[in-house]
Amino acid sequence: MGTNADTEKDARRDVHSLTRGELTELLAGLGQPGFRAKQVEEWVWSKNARSWDEMTNLPKALREQLAERLTLGAVEEVARQASSDGSRKYLLRLSDGVCVECVGMPSGSRLAVCASTQAGCAMGCAFCATGGAGLTRSLTDAEIYEQVMHVRDDFGERVTSVVLMGQGEPFMNYDATLAALRRLNSPEGAGIGARHLTVSTCGVIPQIMRFANEPEQFTLAVSLHSAVQKTRNALMPGVRKYSLVNLYNAMGEYVDKTGRRPTYEYALIGGVNDTDAELQALCDFCEGTLAHVNLIQLNEVEGSKLRPSTPARAEDFVRRLASVGVEATVRNSRGADIDAACGQLKQRVERGR
Known part of the structure; x- marks a missing residue:
């Protein structure tokens, strides 16, 4: 009692x-x-x-x-992994006992942080360790912000960029996400430039349109992962109701309204979205738009049948996209020697218990 x-x-x-x-x-x-x-x-x-x-x-x-x-509602560090490439992954416990993950990625004089906006996720993406566990709850703006500050203090360095690409769908927690971005941007907060603050969404169209009307120059990334509707439905069931046609139109409006270049995230999955037909569809979807394509080497998730494409196939994508005037880069996968994919560290800690 x-x-x-x-x-x-x-x-x-x-x-x-x-x-x-x-x-x-x-x-x-x-x-x-x-x-x-x-x-x-x-x-x-x-x-x-x-x-x-x-x-x-x-x-x-x-x-x-x-x-x-x-x-003072401080977050408590439950687990921490350090990679040979300098990146560090954290499992943080919030005041009610719920845990979330975040990552610090140093590069020269820069320090990037990947933070979570929800504990768990309701979107159910097939390649994501977080999605398999479902959604626990959305985070407050302070809980999003405190992840960044925890990483800052652990490294003893100023954070120069943040991407909200950890656990959760930021646009299903829109108000807290925006409040956190504004606090991160504020000189009275973390003082990070708006263009160095990125939101990654699965493609929640109504909130993309809302985001286009915000006054700040925040950056938008969209998890695309396939430009073939059937493949995307299978990989990303949570956004099935937002068709690729409507997403294409919404992104056109976003660019017209903001003048900012969005990024399409595309995790290359062997035999699933890296075929010639998938590559052609991606070229068709991106050609003539301002978008940049960020090709990601898939993190292998324990128990998943999905496997990464080869580096050679990633280069094929870069060349073909370039031939239709679309800039693409292969994202340097950080933390490959630790539990790099979202949700993996949490699962490991829970299994250990």
């Missing part, structure tokens, strides 16, 4: 969930001047403080009052 102290602790709000207005009101009620809110927010969002005692420019009495009323 819980004690009164436990009940009081449970009743405290996470400071990350407070708006500036709510925080200012709380501090005013404690007899504090208005500038204290900015000080607290700087510790919470920019410095990623893990305890109230770290906030050394706040009076000690105020720190004690805040600790009684608010939690």
Whole structure:
């Protein structure tokens, strides 16, 4: 049976969930001047403080009052894998015990982070370790943001780019995803340029159109994986209702409205979407558009019959796409010696238990 102290602790709000207005009101009620809110927010969002005692420019009495009323809602690292290529994968536990994965990928002076927007995923993509487990819940904007800050602090370096391509479908959690992007972009948050913040969607058309109307220059990536409707339906059942014809039209509108170049993600799967017919369909889908094609070497998922294409086949795709004026690159697969695919580290930890 819980004690009164436990009940009081449970009743405290996470400071990350407070708006500036709510925080200012709380501090005013404690007899504090208005500038204290900015000080607290700087510790919470920019410095990623893990305890109230770290906030050394706040009076000690105020720190004690805040600790009684608010939690810092820190994520807890459950597992961490380091790859020989320098990338690190993390399994983080959130305040309610739910776990999510994120990855830090250093390259020279740059540090990219791949973060999750949901715990689990409802889209059910055939090649994804996360999709097999279903959706647990969507994350808050703070929980998305805190993954990036955890990676930043572990590397001790500034994060220069973020891609929301981890667990979950960002556009099925649109409001929190956008709020997290804005916080990552804000000078009072992580201060990352909008064009270095990318959302990867399976192709949820209504939200693509909504995203096109946002004022920021955020980047859009669409998981395509096949330009043949039957193949795409089999690989990505969660977006079956959004046909390729409608996706093609929506992406045309997106480019017209934003002037920004979208990316199509295409994981090459041997004998499934790497045939000559599939390649021709991809060329037809992309020719004459502004899109860039990002060819991905499929991560093998335990228990899946799907296998990656050969590097030579990936180069065939690059050459053929180039011949119709479409720029394509083969994404350098990071973390191949660790549980690189989304959901794999979580599964390994759970099996270990």
